[in-house]
């Protein structure tokens with residue numbers, strides 16, 4: 001999924017269990033639900049598993065019922081990705097070494113969750129990320145620090161400052177999003193041609 | 200001072216010598232020109248050029264223990280090893296005013312600054328890098344603790360200095376009285392984002408690493424530095440194919456040290472067969488190769504196509520290498 005020529009774009013994984021984990025934290029959103037259920041079935045029985053799921057979805061995929069059935073232990077669900085990321089932050093601040101995190105969902109969601117994970121210094125040997133669902137971009141406006149979600153067009157108007165942004169093919173790991181830069185900064189009104197994004 | 204070991208090194212003067220505990224001596228090294236030495240970060244080490252009788256030139260690595268915020272001098276601690284090549288015995292004979300050459304600092308044991316909690320497990324002379332490391336963490340306002348093992352209270356001078364400097368974050372244990380540290384207790388239920396740094400004898404490093412693994416710690420949060428003791432072997436000839444030079448490698452000197460003493464610099468970092476920097480191609484040999492590194496794969500070692508001159512050697516005869 002998401003095979004493009006963009007070098008900075010994260011390379012995603014396929015979720016498989018970390019056998020050495022003391023706690024498996026399975027976190028996802030929307031169409032990520034299928035990957036989450038598949039993973040839970042692969043984790044050795046008796047292991048400590050906690051599941052967090054957000055039903056916010058661009059494409060309307062909802063795996064809430066199936067996940068509730070699959071989750072053997074604690075299960076929490078949230079109506080928005082923002083609420084889930086806050087809860088993830090709270091959970092990680094109570095967690096111990098030996099925790100492994102699994103993320104499944106859209107690139108926007110994974111970017112949001114990775115920003116939380118990075119605050120706890122979680123490295124590639126502790127987090128796996130599986131991209132699921134639609135190929136839309138999450139864009140960070142360099143002018144007003146606002147994130148716009150689910151962007152499919154090269155030029156769009158920023159949901160924060162309203163400036164016409166051009167989406168760069170540069171994914172910032174720090175911001176967890178693609179960079180959006182004002183398109184007509186040199187000559188007001190002169191914008192690159194509107195086009196579908198290569199997502 | 201003999202030119203041999205100091206080729207390409209920074210000239211320093213021993214400005215202070217202090218015996219802190221049985222067999223452990225602190226040396227303060229100041230730049231010969233009275234200016235400043237290269238800056239470094241906590242966990243760095245330098246190599247010191249050592250000239251022994253009989254034209255033997257060694258380089259030993261020592262962790263820096265002075266402040267990274269004051270490079271008017273370096274301070275190192277040397278434990279005397281009565282067996283071994285004689286490098287530490289040379290260091291213990293130094294007096295104030297003696298001249299030496301040292302390399303620029305290299306850091307293979309840096310602080311992971313994004314960590315939430317930094318846990319140090321140290322034993323014996325391994326305590327030395329903690330001084331600059333904890334100072335860095337203290338300045339950054341980061342959370343840290345250190346668990347230091349000493350055999351007896353006599354051996355604990357440096358540990359007491361550390362706790363005098365950093366207070367209640369330092370926990371000292373006398374292993375001859377109360378047995379070894381309980382590593383599982385130190386590493387259990389620690390906050391997510393913790394890092395452990397192990398500095399001590401190889402058995403301690405192995406114990407802490409396996410305890411951490413069993414408790415689900417991932418490798419990226421477990422750090423250690425091991426100074427391997429150079430093994431002595433047989434003398435042999437090292438022939439450099441490109442320059443046609445033939446150099447004699449004495450029994451207690453590594454091929455890397457011989458190259459350096461002759462002004463030939465090749466890349467190195469760890470000097471212990473772990474980092475891969477010094478890897479060199481073998482062109483021809485009429486002898487066995489002792490591969491003492493952990494870098495090359497078993498199959499490469501078996502066909503003797505490459506070797507690591509910082510730690511490996513030939514067992515006599517002539518070894519022709521691609522240099």
Ligand code: FES
Pocket residue numbers: 466467468469470471472473474475476477478492494507508509510
């Ligand atoms: S210098 Fe690191 S392997 Fe030789």
